[in-house]
Amino acid sequence: MIEQAEQQPLQKLVTGIPSFDVIAKGGLPKNRTTLVSGTAGSGKTVFAMHFIAAGIQDANENGVFITFEESPADIRQNVHGFGWDIKKWEREGKFAFVDASPEPDLETVESGSFDLSALLARVQNAVKKVNAKRVSVDSLGAVFSQFSDQATVRRELYRIAIALKQMGVTALLTAERANDYGPIARFGVEEFIADNVMVLRNVLEAENRRRTIEILKFRGTDHQKGEIPFTIVPGTGIVVIPMSAMQLRQKSSNIRISSGNPELDAMCGGGFFRDSVILISGATGTGKTLTVTQFLQGGAAAGERCLLLAFEESREQLFRNAIGWGIDFEKMENEGSLRVICDYPEVAGLEDWLVSIQKTVNEFKPKRVALDSLSALERVGTDKSFREFVIGFTSFIKHQEITGLFTSTTPNLMGGPSITEAHISTLTDSIILLRYVEMFGEMKRGITVLKMRGSIHDKEIREFTIDHAGMHLGRAFRNVTGILAGAPVHVSPSDVERIWELFDEEKRLHKPAGDDS
Amino acid sequence: MTGKTPRAELAIANLRRICEEDLRGQYELQIIDVLENPQLAEDDKILATPTLIKRLPPPLRRVIGDLSDKEKVLLGLEVRPDLLNADSSEPVEDP
Numbered sequence: 001m002i003e004q005a006e007q008q009p010l011q012k013l014v015t016g017i018p019s020f021d022v023i024a025k026g027g028l029p030k031n032r033t034t035l036v037s038g039t040a041g042s043g044k045t046v047f048a049m050h051f052i053a054a055g056i057q058d059a060n061e062n063g064v065f066i067t068f069e070e071s072p073a074d075i076r077q078n079v080h081g082f083g084w085d086i087k088k089w090e091r092e093g094k095f096a097f098v099d100a101s102p103e104p105d106l107e108t109v110e111s112g113s114f115d116l117s118a119l120l121a122r123v124q125n126a127v128k129k130v131n132a133k134r135v136s137v138d139s140l141g142a143v144f145s146q147f148s149d150q151a152t153v154r155r156e157l158y159r160i161a162i163a164l165k166q167m168g169v170t171a172l173l174t175a176e177r178a179n180d181y182g183p184i185a186r187f188g189v190e191e192f193i194a195d196n197v198m199v200l201r202n203v204l205e206a207e208n209r210r211r212t213i214e215i216l217k218f219r220g221t222d223h224q225k226g227e228i229p230f231t232i233v234p235g236t237g238i239v240v241i242p243m244s245a246m247q248l249r250q251k252s253s254n255i256r257i258s259s260g261n262p263e264l265d266a267m268c269g270g271g272f273f274r275d276s277v278i279l280i281s282g283a284t285g286t287g288k289t290l291t292v293t294q295f296l297q298g299g300a301a302a303g304e305r306c307l308l309l310a311f312e313e314s315r316e317q318l319f320r321n322a323i324g325w326g327i328d329f330e331k332m333e334n335e336g337s338l339r340v341i342c343d344y345p346e347v348a349g350l351e352d353w354l355v356s357i358q359k360t361v362n363e364f365k366p367k368r369v370a371l372d373s374l375s376a377l378e379r380v381g382t383d384k385s386f387r388e389f390v391i392g393f394t395s396f397i398k399h400q401e402i403t404g405l406f407t408s409t410t411p412n413l414m415g416g417p418s419i420t421e422a423h424i425s426t427l428t429d430s431i432i433l434l435r436y437v438e439m440f441g442e443m444k445r446g447i448t449v450l451k452m453r454g455s456i457h458d459k460e461i462r463e464f465t466i467d468h469a470g471m472h473l474g475r476a477f478r479n480v481t482g483i484l485a486g487a488p489v490h491v492s493p494s495d496v497e498r499i500w501e502l503f504d505e506e507k508r509l510h511k512p513a514g515d516d517s
Numbered sequence: 518m519t520g521k522t523p524r525a526e527l528a529i530a531n532l533r534r535i536c537e538e539d540l541r542g543q544y545e546l547q548i549i550d551v552l553e554n555p556q557l558a559e560d561d562k563i564l565a566t567p568t569l570i571k572r573l574p575p576p577l578r579r580v581i582g583d584l585s586d587k588e589k590v591l592l593g594l595e596v597r598p599d600l601l602n603a604d605s606s607e608p609v610e611d612p
């Protein structure tokens with residue numbers, strides 16, 4: 001058997017758990033045992049059941065679930081919300097429970113040595129009965145608590161693990177641990193029973209829960225390393241959110257699309273790129289939501305479907321504002337060219353937002369997605385979660401060849417970067433700054449295209465005004481400096497002229513020789 | 518039990534002795550091989566072998582192991598103390 005294993009590479013079993021197979025580089029090692037360890041509430045049972053459910057639903061592989069903790073009746077009820085109809089599968093002969101849950105009213109006395117052959121016989125019987133390819137055991141720790149002779153339990157579990165391999169099934173064993181960081185499992189032996197070890201975590205960070213999965217070891221085969229976020233979605237189950245799988249594989253498009261404002265298009269060298277991500281940064285009231293509104297209208301006018309994710313204003317406010325700029329969101333929505341999702345960012349974690357946004361995008365298939373604003377989402381999670389959200393979201397929409405427009409609110413009225421931008425500026429293709437400019441006791445607005453990947457663009461800081469027809473770009477602030485630093489200084493026109501001349505090679509070269517002093 | 522293992526044979530021998538000596542032969546014993554009949558183990562949720570189940574008189578009681586500790590067996594089965602013999606405290610020999 002060993003010789004055989006040396007000759008052929010280890011096969012993997014595609015689990016069907018969304019994106020898990022990506023981080024596991026193809027799935028769980030086939031015909032092996034894998035330990036899933038985690039604290040209470042880390043999602044072990046859901047993972048173990050999803051493994052079985054995905055086999056039945058997607059791979060035509062039947063499964064056996066061995067429970068040492070919850071009763072089958074409880075489990076059937078608990079997982080029904082994920083769309084897993086266990087009763088139906090049991091009737092169809094695709095699923096079998098091996099019920100080893102404790103019976104509180106039945107006392108059992110130990111007298112002399114024993115083994116768990118009866119359990120093994122039941123497992124073998126169940127596997128044979130439904131022709132199972134997948135087996136989940138939930139959980140090993142609970143076996144220890146049912147018997148006082150720990151040495152026997154240890155030996156017997158090891159024997160069962162070996163027997164599972166001989167049955168030709170791929171098995172998932174769960175185990176509890178006391179802490180998210182510490183010994184792998186409570187009894188210190190669980191990890192030696194299985195070939196492979198994975199850890200699920202549910203860590204409290206700054207009042208937010210963050211779920212991650214880490215593959216600690218896969219004997220003899222490759223996997224992604226480190227903690228990878230996942231979430232548990234009603235109706236689906238476990239959804240892993242792999243970051244490294246998404247990196248920089250996108251195609252790049254040369255097609256230009258309109259920002260909804262011809263003057264802004266001109267500043268950007270002819271419009272935004274089809275699959276680019278644009279960040280609009282500005283203080284409150286500088287015109288970010290207006291830019292978003294025009295962007296959506298531009299999409300609808302070009303016959304493209306648009307999705308607006310609004311986390312700052314209510315539906316009514318957004319629609320009223322749009323009317324104020326001469327844009328009718330309601331009509332766009334009725335025509336099917338616009339979908340608006342309005343919610344408090346706090347109603348879900350960032351991982352859940354990412355999954356639910358992806359779901360909406362897959363359903364609605366928009367060509368443009370606007371998110372107003374990233375800063376509102378930033379307060380929902382930790383820095384790490386937020387960064388992962390932005391990376392996951394930008395790469396997702398780029399893969400779909402969707403144009404994304406995000407807004408970010410700067411904390412200071414005048415100039416100043418925000419933390420949001422520090423996280424995401426490198427991920428965006430274009431950055432447009434909207435800034436207040438104080439001039440002679442008046443607040444004026446300035447706009448500049450800071451970055452435009454793969455295109456020439458206007459480098460000027462131009463004044464703009466907002467009226468009932470939207471945004472109007474005016475002239476550049478020629479005699480003001482220090483706008484972006486937040487401290488505009490007025491320079492007399494003659495000084496400006498002189499500075500420009502210094503840079504203007506042609507003018508200098510063509511001047512009469514005598515003038516050069 | 519599961520098959521004719523030495524532990525199974527030992528448990529049966531121990532049990533028969535306890536039944537004869539302490540229950541004065543007032544018993545009915547059924548031996549089930551789980552390997553031949555796994556569904557019965559499933560129905561009774563048996564994990565360990567050997568497992569001794571006392572159905573009558575109620576309450577239902579279970580003892581697991583080779584039944585080498587007679588006191589524990591009697592305790593676990595909750596049989597009436599007046600049925601116990603005076604020599605029950607003597608250790609049972611391991612064959």
